[in-house]
Amino acid sequence: MxxxxxxxxxxxxxxxxxxxxxxxxxxxxxxxxxxEPAFRQEVLCAVVMLPAAFWVGRSWIEVALLIATVMLVLIVELLNSGIEAAIDRIGPEWHSFSKDAKDMGSAAVLLSIVLCGGVWAAALWQRFVP
Incomplete structure (x- = not known):
């Protein structure tokens, strides 16, 4: 057999x-x-920010960190969209576990955006404020 x-x-x-x-x-x-509209918006920001990282960063480490934080936002957004798709696949009815999963995914995206913004703000401050 x-x-x-x-x-x-x-x-x-x-x-x-x-x-x-x-x-x-x-x-x-x-x-x-x-x-996903949020992913498209973040990709458009990345199209501007990734080349700008080479101008803002003063060393290869700074450039890598600036690029990494932008990429992290995209990665977390894709994971969040995957979580939302899986929850929506289960069913349209409201459930507290489903809400929690979606809310935590959204919180992860927010944290990645805050991290990215903080790193970029620090790099811009260092570059342009004497």
Missing amino acids: SDPAPVNPQAARTGLRRIWHAALISIDGYRAGWR
């Missing part, structure tokens, strides 16, 4: 084929994120 086909065909792939399919799945994730 042969083994049944795996539920997840990705698990059976190896080598470059696995990497290629994982990249395609990630691109689908970016597309799903792009459908």
Whole structure:
């Protein structure tokens, strides 16, 4: 008797084929994120902030930190959108656990934005205030 086909065909792939399919799945994730208005707004900010990091930062460490905080906001927003999608998949009815999960995801996004803003404010202060 042969083994049944795996539920997840990705698990059976190896080598470059696995990497290629994982990249395609990630691109689908970016597309799903792009459908979220908050993610689009944050990407537009990143388009401005990432090149600006090379001008604001005085050393490669500062540039890396400025870029990392912007990327962290995008990462946390994608994770928050994933949590919200999973909760919405469960059902439309209100439940306190669902509300808590969505609220905590939103709080994580807010914290990442506050962190990013603080790091950028400190870097701008250091660069432009004598």
